[in-house]
Amino acid sequence: MNKPFEAVKIAENIWWVGAIDWNIRDFHGYGTPRGSTYNAFLVIGEKIALIDTVKAGFKSELMARIGSVIPPNEIDYIISNHSEPDHTGSLAEVIDEVNPERVLASKIGKNTLANYYGIEVEAVDEGMSLDLGGLSLSFLETRMIHWPDSMFSYIPEWKILFAQDAFGMHLASSERFADQLDKSLLKRESDKYYANIVLPYSTMVEKTLDKVAEIGLKIDVICPDHGPIWRGVDVEIILDWYRKYVEGKPFKKAVVLYDTMWGSTDMMARSIGDGLIEAGLTLKVLRLRHSNRAELITELLDAGVFIVGSPTLNNGVFPTVADAITYVKGLKPRNLIGASFGSHGWSGEASGIIQEWLMDMNVEIVEEPLKVRYRPFEDDLVKCREFGKSIAEKLIGRLE
Numbered sequence: 001m002n003k004p005f006e007a008v009k010i011a012e013n014i015w016w017v018g019a020i021d022w023n024i025r026d027f028h029g030y031g032t033p034r035g036s037t038y039n040a041f042l043v044i045g046e047k048i049a050l051i052d053t054v055k056a057g058f059k060s061e062l063m064a065r066i067g068s069v070i071p072p073n074e075i076d077y078i079i080s081n082h083s084e085p086d087h088t089g090s091l092a093e094v095i096d097e098v099n100p101e102r103v104l105a106s107k108i109g110k111n112t113l114a115n116y117y118g119i120e121v122e123a124v125d126e127g128m129s130l131d132l133g134g135l136s137l138s139f140l141e142t143r144m145i146h147w148p149d150s151m152f153s154y155i156p157e158w159k160i161l162f163a164q165d166a167f168g169m170h171l172a173s174s175e176r177f178a179d180q181l182d183k184s185l186l187k188r189e190s191d192k193y194y195a196n197i198v199l200p201y202s203t204m205v206e207k208t209l210d211k212v213a214e215i216g217l218k219i220d221v222i223c224p225d226h227g228p229i230w231r232g233v234d235v236e237i238i239l240d241w242y243r244k245y246v247e248g249k250p251f252k253k254a255v256v257l258y259d260t261m262w263g264s265t266d267m268m269a270r271s272i273g274d275g276l277i278e279a280g281l282t283l284k285v286l287r288l289r290h291s292n293r294a295e296l297i298t299e300l301l302d303a304g305v306f307i308v309g310s311p312t313l314n315n316g317v318f319p320t321v322a323d324a325i326t327y328v329k330g331l332k333p334r335n336l337i338g339a340s341f342g343s344h345g346w347s348g349e350a351s352g353i354i355q356e357w358l359m360d361m362n363v364e365i366v367e368e369p370l371k372v373r374y375r376p377f378e379d380d381l382v383k384c385r386e387f388g389k390s391i392a393e394k395l396i397g398r399l400e
């Protein structure tokens, strides 16, 4: 108890030495109500390697955890699997303090670290083996999962994969292993992480999963750079979740996203929702200002219907809806059908603009925009309900 922080043992001579960020609530625009971790790992052979570092501001925690196992200046190699600042913000300071013999990254990582920080490192070749004496590290390029520089490191002797952002989640916890945590919580946070970070790169994820299978990489432990470590039967569980994410198969589920000024678009959304339910879909209705973008894209991950509503404000779309669509569009959700709706006073452009945005996102439009002037009366709400029901039936027709 005479140390401020302790490392956590993963296997013989392999330690977690990262930092827990209990209080982060916004990760570059992605709401993180459960905080996060910045995982780093110490591998001790005759040579000692540190895999990844931590975000700026967490260096002292990293160094203290390393110091609970070995004096930090005994580190020989630092491996940077991914250059994003949550894993490299402290790298320059760690290099200064540790003075390692070698610092290694992928070829693109070498350029990124030079351009971002002015840090000169050595590039590794895929398939290269770094002998640590008793243990070794090999490297696998994983470009665009989720930056061009990304790579995995692997210890064949222990079948441990260091997967940087892949298989991770933003979850601060006292537990370090997935088998110590509730699976439904892990699934929810894994879905959210994939939807918000990895989704646009699903093709690359698929190629990587295929490559891992093709080269027969045996994996007993997966150490991601965020959240818990996967071991034992949990390795197959997270790999299976990723296979399903890649497949992107839609379920009988609809997401209705909207905002409202005086309640008219809200009334429309609720009647549309009732039609979707009547036809047999699971429904999520998200009113912006009460929901966030990260929640929206997470709900879209397994949905088949995306319906978006906005009142017309100054001849355009309500700003919260425009913000959410901009965010979602960049994440490239797949296999959706949808439509738009909204109330207006005199001009009524919003739902038409939204329809164009949905088409830009490759959402298949199955109904023309549904508009209501001023406020919906009963017959308007009946039309809204029919609108929802008709869209739901189109999805069910496609899935059956």
Ligand code: FEO
Pocket: 082, 084, 086, 087, 146, 147, 165, 225, 226
């Ligand atoms: Fe956790 Fe892409 O950084």
